[in-house]
Every structure is written in C-alpha cells, then in structure tokens.
Amino acid sequence: MKVKEVAGLVGISVRTLHHYDEIGLLKPEKTSPSGYRLYSDDNLATLQQILFFKELGFPLKKIKEIIHSPSFDQKEALELHRKMLVEKRSRIDTMISTIDKTIEHTKGAISMTNKEKFEGFDFSQNPYEKEARKRWGDEAVDKSNAKLGNMSKEEQKALGEKMNAIYRSLADLRDTPPESDEAQAAIKEWYVFLNSNFGHHYSLDAFKGLGQMYVDDERFTKNIDQFGDGLAQFMCDTMAVYADKNKD
Known part of the structure; x- marks a missing residue:
C-alpha cells in the first residue's frame, strides 16, 4: 500500500507516517522506482502495535526501543x-x-x-508532566514548575491569557502556508514566549520536536485544537519550517 492509502486506512496523517520513517520507528517495506513508500502487511501489523502503545501514553522513543528489541x-x-x-x-x-x-x-x-x-x-499524576519528564528530563520540568510556582495568581493568569492569545492568533492563520511571512512571524512569537516564561530554553531541534508531539500525542492535539480544528497540525508544520530556516 502507498503512504496515502495507509494514512486513509488508519486515520493518521501522511506527515506522521513520514516522521515514523525518518526516526526509524516504521520503515516501509520498500520504495518504488518513482519514490513512493510502499507498506507491507507486516508494516501494518507493526503500525497497529505502535498505535496501541500510543493509546496507552507511551512516547515514540520508548515505543521504538520496545518494538525493535530482539526480545520483543x-x-x-x-x-x-x-x-x-x-x-x-x-x-x-x-x-x-x-x-x-x-x-x-x-x-x-x-x-x-x-x-x-x-x-x-x-x-x-499529570499526564502532560509525565510525558514532558520522559522527553526532556526532570531538570527542565522542575525549572518550569519552580518559575510558575514563584508567580502570583495574577501573573499566572496573565501568562495564561498571553498563551491563549497566541493560540488564537495562530488559529486565524491556520489556512495559510506554514512558510508564509505571517505564519512564521506568529510562530516566532510562540518560540520567544516559550523560551521567556518557563525557565527552560528550547533549542530549534527541541522546538521542532515539540511541534511534532502536538500531532503525535492526541492529548496535546485535543487541547490545541480547541482553538481551531487543525491548529495542532498547522503549528507542527510551521514550527518545523521555522526551526529549519533559522538553523542556517
């Protein structure tokens, strides 16, 4: 099956399947002479396993370790x-x-x-905190919690309102190309906001990885898409463009 057929069958995005291939989580059986990824029945069985693990809250890195273990x-x-x-x-x-x-x-x-x-x-146990600790380690989360804990209720409220305002601004742009000047300016504001308010600096690679998690983890997708259907995917794509462009 071609990647679009698999995406349609399973109900996930083509970009997600491409990402699984790129990180070595799910490699297609072969690639056609014209460059199409081709998935076998064994690939589909592996994909089913991946999605079961995701449903239970396992991060992709851990899933990869498990399913590629000789003892699996x-x-x-x-x-x-x-x-x-x-x-x-x-x-x-x-x-x-x-x-x-x-x-x-x-x-x-x-x-x-x-x-x-x-x-x-x-x-x-907060599932978001648990996921963050798995992905970025205790130190980053502890810094974030410490900084938030030192804020007054008014400061925390203002921070939340600023965050929601950025989400709404991005939601208004979600039908524009991720590489557009407007989208890139808005996602830069998100990058600056994250690095200025939570006691942890996100590298461009980490920022790109965070965007991918917005679509890989349905809890994040559901939370973000409250501001507009498809916002999580748009942010993922726009964050990837921003990270790649600013590495140069």
Whole structure:
C-alpha cells in the first residue's frame, strides 16, 4: 500500500507516517522506482502495535526501543495492551457511572455523598508532566514548575491569557502556508514566549520536536485544537519550517 492509502486506512496523517520513517520507528517495506513508500502487511501489523502503545501514553522513543528489541514478542505485547486497555475502560466506566448518578442527583431522584461525586477521577499524576519528564528530563520540568510556582495568581493568569492569545492568533492563520511571512512571524512569537516564561530554553531541534508531539500525542492535539480544528497540525508544520530556516 502507498503512504496515502495507509494514512486513509488508519486515520493518521501522511506527515506522521513520514516522521515514523525518518526516526526509524516504521520503515516501509520498500520504495518504488518513482519514490513512493510502499507498506507491507507486516508494516501494518507493526503500525497497529505502535498505535496501541500510543493509546496507552507511551512516547515514540520508548515505543521504538520496545518494538525493535530482539526480545520483543508481539503476542505478549498484545496481551499487555489488552490488560491495560481493560483497566482504562474500567476507570472510564466508573466515571460514566458517576456522571449518571450526578444527573439523577441534580434531578433530586437520588442523594450522593461527596465521595461518590468524585469516583473515577485520578489526578495522582499529570499526564502532560509525565510525558514532558520522559522527553526532556526532570531538570527542565522542575525549572518550569519552580518559575510558575514563584508567580502570583495574577501573573499566572496573565501568562495564561498571553498563551491563549497566541493560540488564537495562530488559529486565524491556520489556512495559510506554514512558510508564509505571517505564519512564521506568529510562530516566532510562540518560540520567544516559550523560551521567556518557563525557565527552560528550547533549542530549534527541541522546538521542532515539540511541534511534532502536538500531532503525535492526541492529548496535546485535543487541547490545541480547541482553538481551531487543525491548529495542532498547522503549528507542527510551521514550527518545523521555522526551526529549519533559522538553523542556517
């Protein structure tokens, strides 16, 4: 199958498949004389494994280590995926039950205890922080947390408003080419904002990698696309152009 056919079958972008190829995560079986990537059934089986790991929150680097390990066992991995997804489903079912009970409670049909109102919630670990620690190490996150912790509530609110304003500005431009002057000026503002406010300096390579994570990790995609459908992909493409242009 050609890359566009695989993308259409799976529901991911062609750019994502190209990225998997570039980082050695999923190499197509072969390339046609005209330069088309061609994927085999074995490639599709590997892609399924990758997407199962992604669904469970594994970063791409870790997925690559796992699936390319000589000791990797596909059947064992599938059994692990199933076990973890069942656990995830159980927690979601509990939250749905809590919602149903809350609806009945608001109608006056039942009475809920305060404990029952929060069954299924688990904030013991911030998934964004966990992902960041895996990708950039504890030091970068600790610096970011320390800087935010030293801000007043008013300063934190102002910072959040500035961040949202940049998102909205980029959302307004998401139908323009990533390499356009307007898009590049807006993404430069995002680059400067990140490096000025979180106690950690992003190199151009790290900035480009961060953009790729916006589309690789559905949690980030969902958060960013609140400002406009397709914004995460646009930011990913625009950040890649910015990083490549400014390396010269």
